[in-house]
Amino acid sequence: MSTNFDEKENQDGCLSKLESNKVGEVITEDQLHRDFKPRHVMMFSIACSIGTGLVIGSGSALTAGGPGSLFLAYALVGIAVFFxxxxxxxxxxxLPMSKGFSGYGTRMVDPAFGFATGWNYFFKYLIAAPTNLTAAGLVVQYWRPDLNVAIWIAVFxxxxxxxxxxxxxxxxxxxFWLGMIKVVVMFTVIIVCLVIALGGGPNHYRSGFSYWDPNAFKEYLVNGDKGRLLGWWACMCQACFAYTGTEVVGMTFGETPNPRKNIPKAVKQTFWRIGSFYVIGVLVLGMAVPSDDPRLLGATEASTSAAASPFVVAIRNAGISVLPDIINASLLVFTISAASSDIYCASRTLYSxxxxGQAPRIFAKTLDSGxxxxSVVASAVFIGLGFLNASKSTSVVFTYLVSLVTIFAVLNWVAILVSYLHFRRAVKAQSVPLNTMPYIGALQPYGAWYALFVSLLVIVFNGYDSFVHSFSATTFVLKYLGTALFVTNIGWWKLYRRTSYLKPKEVDLITVDITAQD
Structure with a gap:
C-alpha cells in the first residue's frame, strides 16, 4: 500500500495541512494541530516525570526500606522505564501515529487490546489529576492550615x-517554563543534599554513607529477611509511582512536527533524566537524612506538604532555615504542572x-484551534474526585488515589511493551531489515522482556500489604481494581466487536497516518 500526502508547512515548520486520498488518516476537520515545538516536546518529556512521587513519596519508601533498598529499587525500575x-x-x-498507545495496541496486537489500553490510560489520568490537585492543596496548607484543601482543589x-x-x-x-522550574529545583535540592552529606551545611556534620549502616536494608512489617524483602518491595512499588508519567511524551505524537525525528530525540533523553534526577537523587537523599529520622516519619504519615519531603527534612536537619519555604513554593509548581499535564493526557486519550470508534464520537470534535x-470538559469533570476529602482524611484519600494511579501506570507500561514485542515479531516475520529502521533502542528487544517481567511482578504482588497481619479488603480492591478493569475491557470488546488477534504476518507495517518530515 502507498499513501500520498499534500503538505504545507507554516513558518514554524509545523504541518498545517495533511490530506490522504487513499489510505491512512484523513485530516480535514476535528484534527489536532501539529503546533508543539521540539523544545516543548523535550521539556514535556522531562517535566512530566518529575512530580510528588519523587520529591515527596520517596520519603515513605526511605522509611520503609532504608537507603539501600531505595537506591536499588529506583535503579531497577529506572532501567525498566528506560526500555x-x-x-x-x-x-x-x-510508524508515527496520532492515536497514541491505544493505536499501537490495536495495530500490533488486537483491537480489543488497543481498546483496553486506551481506556486504561484514560482512567489513569482521570485519577492522577485529582491526586495532584489534592497534593497542591496540601502544599498550600503548609502556610494556611486553617483553610480546607477542597478550596485549593477548586481554584487550581x-x-x-x-x-x-x-x-x-x-x-x-x-x-515548558513550568518544566524549567522543576528541573532547576531538582538540580538544586540534589546538589544541596550532596553538600550536606559532605559536611557543607551550617551544622558541618559529614554524614557520608553513615546512614547506610546498619539500616541500608530495613525490616518492614515483619522481622528478619522476609521483613527486609518486604522493605525493598515497598520501595519498588513506590518507585513505580515516582516514575509515573515518564512515558507521557507518547501522547504528543499527534501534535508534534516531524515526529520521526523529534520523538526518538526526546526518548533518548530518558537515560540521562533517570540517571540524574532519580537514581542520583535518591542516592544523595539516603546520604543526607537517616531513614528513622523522627521528622521524616511524622511528616510522611501526616501530609504531603514540604514538611513531608525527605529533601526538606535533610535541609532542616542541616540547619538551613530559608530553603523549606522556597521548596514548598516549588512543590506547588510541581503539583499544578502535573495536574495540567494529566488533563492534557486524559483529553487526548479520550479524543483518540x-x-x-471506541468512545462516543462527540469526544473527537475539536475547536478551530485544534x-x-x-474531551477536555469530560476529563475535567473527574477533578471532583478530589472533593472526597470532605468525608475522609485528606492523607487517606491521597493514599487511595496514589494506589490507583500506580497500578494504572504499570498497566500502561505492560501495554506498551506487549505492543512493542508484537511489533518486533512482525518486523522479523515480514523480513524488514533492522538497518532500515530510523531508530533502534539499545539492548532491544531483550530490554523490553526485562521491563515486562518487572512490570508484571509489580502488578501481581503490589497488593502484598493487604495480606500482612490481617486481610484489608480496601487495600486489596485498590491494588487490583485496575487489573480487573483492564482484563474485563479486553474481554467484552472482543465479544462485542468479534475482534481477532493479529498474527505477525498480518500486522500492517506499511500504512502511514502521519507524514514524518526530514
Missing part, C-alpha cells in the same frame, strides 16, 4: 482546565478513542 521509552521510540520512529482545578483550552502552542509554552474541547 519502555526506547520501545515507544522505535515504534514512533518507524479551574486554572489547569483554563490552560488546557489554550491553543496547543500556548499550552506547550506554559508547560473517539477517533477510533483543541478537543469536549
Amino acid at each position: 519502555v521509552m526506547t520501545s515507544i521510540g522505535e515504534m514512533a520512529a518507524y 482545578g479551574i486554572a489547569v482546565v483554563s490552560v488546557n483550552v489554550l491553543p496547543v502552542k500556548n499550552f506547550g509554552e506554559t508547560e 478513542l473517539a477517533k477510533d 483543541i478537543p474541547a469536549w
Whole structure:
C-alpha cells in the first residue's frame, strides 16, 4: 500500500495541512494541530516525570526500606522505564501515529487490546489529576492550615482546565517554563543534599554513607529477611509511582512536527533524566537524612506538604532555615504542572478513542484551534474526585488515589511493551531489515522482556500489604481494581466487536497516518 500526502508547512515548520486520498488518516476537520515545538516536546518529556512521587513519596519508601533498598529499587525500575521509552521510540520512529498507545495496541496486537489500553490510560489520568490537585492543596496548607484543601482543589482545578483550552502552542509554552522550574529545583535540592552529606551545611556534620549502616536494608512489617524483602518491595512499588508519567511524551505524537525525528530525540533523553534526577537523587537523599529520622516519619504519615519531603527534612536537619519555604513554593509548581499535564493526557486519550470508534464520537470534535474541547470538559469533570476529602482524611484519600494511579501506570507500561514485542515479531516475520529502521533502542528487544517481567511482578504482588497481619479488603480492591478493569475491557470488546488477534504476518507495517518530515 502507498499513501500520498499534500503538505504545507507554516513558518514554524509545523504541518498545517495533511490530506490522504487513499489510505491512512484523513485530516480535514476535528484534527489536532501539529503546533508543539521540539523544545516543548523535550521539556514535556522531562517535566512530566518529575512530580510528588519523587520529591515527596520517596520519603515513605526511605522509611520503609532504608537507603539501600531505595537506591536499588529506583535503579531497577529506572532501567525498566528506560526500555519502555526506547520501545515507544522505535515504534514512533518507524510508524508515527496520532492515536497514541491505544493505536499501537490495536495495530500490533488486537483491537480489543488497543481498546483496553486506551481506556486504561484514560482512567489513569482521570485519577492522577485529582491526586495532584489534592497534593497542591496540601502544599498550600503548609502556610494556611486553617483553610480546607477542597478550596485549593477548586481554584487550581479551574486554572489547569483554563490552560488546557489554550491553543496547543500556548499550552506547550506554559508547560515548558513550568518544566524549567522543576528541573532547576531538582538540580538544586540534589546538589544541596550532596553538600550536606559532605559536611557543607551550617551544622558541618559529614554524614557520608553513615546512614547506610546498619539500616541500608530495613525490616518492614515483619522481622528478619522476609521483613527486609518486604522493605525493598515497598520501595519498588513506590518507585513505580515516582516514575509515573515518564512515558507521557507518547501522547504528543499527534501534535508534534516531524515526529520521526523529534520523538526518538526526546526518548533518548530518558537515560540521562533517570540517571540524574532519580537514581542520583535518591542516592544523595539516603546520604543526607537517616531513614528513622523522627521528622521524616511524622511528616510522611501526616501530609504531603514540604514538611513531608525527605529533601526538606535533610535541609532542616542541616540547619538551613530559608530553603523549606522556597521548596514548598516549588512543590506547588510541581503539583499544578502535573495536574495540567494529566488533563492534557486524559483529553487526548479520550479524543483518540473517539477517533477510533471506541468512545462516543462527540469526544473527537475539536475547536478551530485544534483543541478537543469536549474531551477536555469530560476529563475535567473527574477533578471532583478530589472533593472526597470532605468525608475522609485528606492523607487517606491521597493514599487511595496514589494506589490507583500506580497500578494504572504499570498497566500502561505492560501495554506498551506487549505492543512493542508484537511489533518486533512482525518486523522479523515480514523480513524488514533492522538497518532500515530510523531508530533502534539499545539492548532491544531483550530490554523490553526485562521491563515486562518487572512490570508484571509489580502488578501481581503490589497488593502484598493487604495480606500482612490481617486481610484489608480496601487495600486489596485498590491494588487490583485496575487489573480487573483492564482484563474485563479486553474481554467484552472482543465479544462485542468479534475482534481477532493479529498474527505477525498480518500486522500492517506499511500504512502511514502521519507524514514524518526530514
